Amino acid sequence: MAAAEASIAVSASGRGHAAWVRVSHWLIAAGVITLAVSGFVILMAHPRLYWGEIGNDLTPALIELPLSHNHRPEGWQIDVTFSELTGAPVSGIRTYDADIFNENSWARSLHFLAAWVVLTVGFLYAALGALTGHARRDLLPRWRDLAPRALWRSTAAHWSLRFGAGGGAPYGVLQRCAYSFVAFALLPLMVLTGLTMAPAVTAAYPSLLAVFGGHQTARTLHFFGFAALALFLIVHVALVIKTGFRRQMRSMILGS
Amino acid sequence: MKRIELSRRRFLTGVTSSAGLLVAGCAETEPPTYGNLLRVGDLVTYKAHRLLLPANALAREYSRGDISSSPAIGTTNPGDPNQSLFDPSYGETFDRLRGDAFADWRLTVEGSVLRPGAFSLADLQRMPARTQITRHTCEEGWSSIAEWTGVPLKRVLEAVGTKPEARYVQLYSYDYVASGIDMIDALHPQTILAYGMNGRDLPLAHGAPLRLRLETQLGYKSLKFVRHIEVLDSFEDDGSIATGWAWYAGI
DSSP, X not given: OHHHHHHHHHHHTOOOOXXXXXXXXXXXXXHHHHHHHXXXXXXHHOOEEOSSSOBOTTSOOSEEOTXXXXXXXXXXXXXXXXXXXXXXXXXXXXXXXXXXXXXXXXXXXXXXXXXXXXXXXXXXXXXXXXXXSHIIIIISOOGGGGSHHHHHHHHHHHHTTOOOOOXXXXXXXXXXXXXXXXXXXXXXXXXXXXXXXXXHHHHHOTHHHHHHTSHHHHHHHHHHHHHHHXXXXXXXXXXXXXXXXXXXXXXXXTOX | OOOOOSOHXXXXXXXXXXXXXXXXXOOOOSOOOTTOHHHHXXXXXHHHHHHHSOTTOOOOOOOGGGOOOEEEOSOSOTTOTTSTTOOHHHHHHHHHHHHTXXXXXXXXXXXXXXXXXXXXXXXXXXXXXXXXXXXXXXXTSOEEEEXXXXXXXXXXXXXXXXXXXXXXXXXXXXXXXXXXXXXXXXXXXXXXXXXXXXXXXXXXXXXXXXXXXXXXXXXXXXXXXXXXXXXXXXXXXXXHXXXXXXXXXXX
16 A cells, blocks of 8 residues: 555665653653553542542442452441531541552552653753754644545555564654654643642642533543553553564664 | 551650650651652652741632532541441540530640630631631542631630640540641631531531631641540641651642
8 A cells, every 4th residue: 555655665764863852751651650550549549530620439429440459339337417418518427448459558659759840851852852853743633634525545554464574763653643742742631630639739720620611520530641651551562573673773872 | 538557646656655755855747658658759749838928828718609509428427337437536426515506615735735625516616707608628639619617727826825835736526536736727717616617516527516628728638526635746647647648738
């Protein structure tokens, strides 16, 4: 197919990755993997997701993730009913200690430490990406590539696992879309939904709660964002292996 | 649930016998990191919040209709010796005070203050009250909304007269838990010592007779069953740092 051949042709003459791209790639990769692992540990303490401002073991969940025994509200006993009305809010106490899956002390601190790394490097990456023209030239999809016919051809080629050898820019249109989406939409969304869960931050910027529709909605979107990033990571690594693992790694580590 | 494996007293003994000697006369003015990378991250967050966020921004307040069911976790009765954070030194006292509807209960406020005091519940209820409907955000990930009534901590600190060099306020509970906050959070208008919840007396499991409500941090900083307040000139670990929890939890 023409698109795939073209992709191979340009890859052969492609430029290597600039040093700042390689360094920020690996720092952000390490940070994101640390965030994913610590985030998973945090999620295990309460693997129930909700929509809106609140949600807890005494209210219905949107999704119960069977990640630990914490996902089903068992062992709660009602100690106070706050009014005589039916469906009135209650207070419940737990008769058991569900703490074997609660490793939140270090997991939370590690999560925020990694978040600072990703945030700092991410800002530098975005700034350099804009200044050097890397973002516009290599990452953002070009309008003509987004024409339905071009997109369809590229998708069909990928579907039958026919694509270029890679090893740096220029990227194919699907690559551009995926990288741009992760760098300029998904990671910023993770930062913003994360900040929406911070009581001190939403006190200063209540509009965050309005934009995301509440603390628990932000938490649920944060989880969906994690799922999308995990999916990206799996496909990304699979394609790196498929297109020549050694050469791809050399190119992202050494630049050539 | 936030767990404190190391008792506060054991921890303090450890500090006085070892590190205390090293830092004698050289008081910590910031939350320490003890060379721990995770604590360095916590400190960056704390400093960033203090640098970038306005000090008196109010947490969102809700309407009565938003009030939700509220789980009570951690210690739900400090007088119960079977609970994991039971403190024998204060547990029995708590049980006795509770048996008498907290009539003899007193909140002691000491430390870097001009007029150390002891306040009964009636004393606190005579002070100007504040009622707020706010969200409790637990580190586990869940949240709930309740109406809290109490006296702003600021009023109590004014009553005892904090000295100009005072930097931190540390609250102690009838179980093995304490909560330390800086003056910015202590003087925040929504930081209250609550004796009422959803229009009635604070229920036992939610920290009767008096709990802290600190709306700009996660739930575990809003100490239940408050027994004593100590105003400090320099940083003292409230037990979080020793047990691996972030001392500052504005996130």
